[in-house]
Amino acid sequence: MPVAPYRSDEKRESLLRAATDLLHEQGFATTTLADVAGRANVPLGNVYYYYKTKDALAHAVIDAHLSALKERFTSWNDGIAEPHERLRRYIVAPLDTSDRIAQFGCPHGSLCQELEKLGRRAPLARAAARLLTAYIEWVSQQFLAMGESPAEARARASDLVAAVQGTMLVAHTLRSRDVLSAQLKRLANTLPRSARSASVHQVRSRA
Amino acid sequence: MPVAPYRSDEKRESLLRAATDLLHEQGFATTTLADVAGRANVPLGNVYYYYKTKDALAHAVIDAHLSALKERFTSWNDGIAEPHERLRRYIVAPLDTSDRIAQFGCPHGSLCQELEKLGRRAPLARAAARLLTAYIEWVSQQFLAMGESPAEARARASDLVAAVQGTMLVAHTLRSRDVLSAQLKRLANTLPRSARSASVHQVRSRA
DNA sequence: GTCTATAAATTGATAGAC
DNA sequence: GTCTATCAATTTATAGAC
Numbered sequence: 324m325p326v327a328p329y330r331s332d333e334k335r336e337s338l339l340r341a342a343t344d345l346l347h348e349q350g351f352a353t354t355t356l357a358d359v360a361g362r363a364n365v366p367l368g369n370v371y372y373y374y375k376t377k378d379a380l381a382h383a384v385i386d387a388h389l390s391a392l393k394e395r396f397t398s399w400n401d402g403i404a405e406p407h408e409r410l411r412r413y414i415v416a417p418l419d420t421s422d423r424i425a426q427f428g429c430p431h432g433s434l435c436q437e438l439e440k441l442g443r444r445a446p447l448a449r450a451a452a453r454l455l456t457a458y459i460e461w462v463s464q465q466f467l468a469m470g471e472s473p474a475e476a477r478a479r480a481s482d483l484v485a486a487v488q489g490t491m492l493v494a495h496t497l498r499s500r501d502v503l504s505a506q507l508k509r510l511a512n513t514l515p516r517s518a519r520s521a522s523v524h525q526v527r528s529r530a
Numbered sequence: 531m532p533v534a535p536y537r538s539d540e541k542r543e544s545l546l547r548a549a550t551d552l553l554h555e556q557g558f559a560t561t562t563l564a565d566v567a568g569r570a571n572v573p574l575g576n577v578y579y580y581y582k583t584k585d586a587l588a589h590a591v592i593d594a595h596l597s598a599l600k601e602r603f604t605s606w607n608d609g610i611a612e613p614h615e616r617l618r619r620y621i622v623a624p625l626d627t628s629d630r631i632a633q634f635g636c637p638h639g640s641l642c643q644e645l646e647k648l649g650r651r652a653p654l655a656r657a658a659a660r661l662l663t664a665y666i667e668w669v670s671q672q673f674l675a676m677g678e679s680p681a682e683a684r685a686r687a688s689d690l691v692a693a694v695q696g697t698m699l700v701a702h703t704l705r706s707r708d709v710l711s712a713q714l715k716r717l718a719n720t721l722p723r724s725a726r727s728a729s730v731h732q733v734r735s736r737a
Numbered sequence: 738g739t740c741t742a743t744a745a746a747t748t749g750a751t752a753g754a755c
Numbered sequence: 756g757t758c759t760a761t762c763a764a765t766t767t768a769t770a771g772a773c
Contacts, residue, residue, distance in 0.1 A: 350644065353648055356748075357748075455703045485700040492692065562766060
């Protein structure tokens with residue numbers, strides 16, 4: 324589906340990358356469009372040609388996060404046979420960028436939390452919430468594939484996503500990569516290999 | 531230690547209460563001093579007589595949260611004999627205000643997350659972080675009293691606080707009191723009654 | 738101590754030349 | 756499509772009368 328970007332799309336994507344990083348590092352409220360323009364090496368006035376409002380830019384960031392998330396899920400579904408092992412990979416995934424997560428928190432979770440506070444901009448909050456629900460749905464599918472009942476799978480998924488998110492919050496607040504690492508590893512060890520007679524190899528290639 | 535408030539302290543406390551509620555509902559960045567003044571029925575200009583800056587007001591809110599937290603810990607230490615039961619009470623405590631937590635998230639955790647983003651106002655972030663560390667320290671003491679080793683107690687405490695915080699984030703994002711309730715109850719059920727030969731009745735009256 | 742202006746700074750967004 | 760200049764609104768903070 325994605326084609327080679329046109330010349331003008333490069334600028335759009337440069338702005339999107341700058342905004343993605345800045346929303347992670349500084350949050351939505353603190354990040355000004357001048358910040359974004361500056362990091363992307365684009366004059367302030369030109370930002371509005373690509374994104375009509377600040378909200379539209381944030382919305383694009385969230386959409387990009389969601390797309391990337393779904394690609395990761397598809398990749399895990401296709402590349403890892405055991406749902407148990409997929410979940411383990413999900414849990415330890417933050418270790419790939421542990422320094423940034425210790426410094427700035429989870430790029431998805433912190434967006435969810437902050438945007439919920441922006442009362443009149445409810446659409447943005449709803450969009451960010453889809454990031455968390457995407458996690459929960461995918462994790463739930465893995466527990467289903469491990470033989471859990473639908474209700475149990477949903478509950479376990481919600482618990483697990485909460486534990487991962489909470490871990491990132493604590494590690495970020497403590498600014499400690501070590502806490503993040505140790506805690507995620509403990510969390511991975513609590514994973515059951517299967518529920519009862521788990522029918523593995525069931526979910527493939529659906530994010 | 532607390533004495534009867536003077537007349538002028540009433541206004542100060544009214545502002546503090548308004549700010550506390552608004553920081554929970556709208557976050558720091560979204561809440562204007564005009565909002566606070568309005569909710570406290572105080573003219574905008576008068577706010578600055580009691581709190582020199584917005585940061586000073588937020589700092590007072592955090593200090594008040596921390597004091598309230600420590601009182602709660604002391605109350606639990608003194609009123610509940612079993613550390614295991616103290617932890618259960620900690621876990622289900624959010625159910626006392628489940629509606630507000632489902633709507634606005636954890637008043638402590640969301641402050642931590644948001645204030646971390648305000649780069650140049652680092653002192654505020656550090657102050658908010660003390661809320662989370664206060665939880666972790668108290669929980670750690672309970673695990674110690676249950677016979678865990680210091681290292682294990684610290685790890686378990688970090689895990690438990692993360693799980694509770696993550697649960698509030700997920701429930702808030704899903705805006706679901708039911709998710710909050712069910713998930714916290716499951717979490718409470720994972721509590722061990724003791725480690726090995728737990729020497730209970732050890733920690734009392736120290737927050 | 739209280740309150741009404743209003744200053745000063747920031748920032749989202751636009752106009753309009755090129 | 757690009758970029759400079761600027762508007763308009765918001766908001767922290769202060770001045771100064773009472």
